[in-house]
Each structure stands twice: as C-alpha cells, then as structure tokens.
Amino acid sequence: MSDEGHGPVNEGHPSVDRVNASATFAATPATTSLPEQLLEYWAHGKGAARIRWGTPGDFERCRRxxxxxxxxxxxxxxxxxxxxxxxxxNWPGDDRHHSETTTQ
Known part of the structure; x- marks a missing residue:
C-alpha cells in the first residue's frame, strides 16, 4: 500500500520493523557461511556449555x-x-532470557 508514490504507508513503523527482523532471522541459517554442525556446537553443544548461554556475560564469553x-x-x-x-x-541485551534472580 502506498501514498501517491511516497513509499509504503507503514514504512519505518516499529511493528513492521519487528516483522522484517523476524523474517531476516528465519533466513539466517541459510545465509551463514558456518556449517550447521558448528552452529549447533556453539548454540547447543559442548561449545554452548563453555559459553553458558542465558547467563550474564554470555555474549562476551562467545566473543572470547x-x-x-x-x-x-x-x-x-x-x-x-x-x-x-x-x-x-532472544537477541543479546534482551534481559527476558535471564532468570528473575539476575534482575533483582
């Protein structure tokens, strides 16, 4: 839907941006150059145990x-x-993934 050639009416609207971000994330595994086995290792396997996802500092441990x-x-x-x-x-910085005790 456009407004007389000025682009989509909802362009830049936060809810539209969230939909676009979700669609982008859904495509991520197909566009990454890492093999699926490595993604699984670091997200759910032994690498994930080293990073301790979902605890404070997980993003920095990943980087390290x-x-x-x-x-x-x-x-x-x-x-x-x-x-x-x-x-x-959740994306990094979204505190919903931490337990209630970490926010008190």
Whole structure:
C-alpha cells in the first residue's frame, strides 16, 4: 500500500520493523557461511556449555571463545548475536532470557 508514490504507508513503523527482523532471522541459517554442525556446537553443544548461554556475560564469553576463529570484529559480533538468538530465543541485551534472580 502506498501514498501517491511516497513509499509504503507503514514504512519505518516499529511493528513492521519487528516483522522484517523476524523474517531476516528465519533466513539466517541459510545465509551463514558456518556449517550447521558448528552452529549447533556453539548454540547447543559442548561449545554452548563453555559459553553458558542465558547467563550474564554470555555474549562476551562467545566473543572470547570465537575471536581466534573469526577474522573481523563486525563478523564476530554478528555471529555471537545470531548464536545467542539461536540458543536462547532472544537477541543479546534482551534481559527476558535471564532468570528473575539476575534482575533483582
């Protein structure tokens, strides 16, 4: 839906952006260069146990463990963000994944 050639009416609306973000995340596994086995290792396997997803500091632990394997900082942050989402169901910084005791 457009408003006389000025682009979509809902463009930039927060709910539309959330839908677009969800669609982007759904496509992430197909667009990553990491094999599925490595994604699973770091999100749910022995690598995940080292990172301790869902506890305070998990994102920084991910960065520390994967730093030597990822050549560029911006790629490292994106990878850890996607692994965090895969492991916890939430993006980094979204405190809903921490237990109630960590927020008191």
């Amino acid at each position: 463990h994967l730093r030597e394997h990822v050549p560029q900082q911006h790629m490292l942050n994106g990878l850890c963000a996607n692994l965090h989402r895969r492991a916890t169901g």
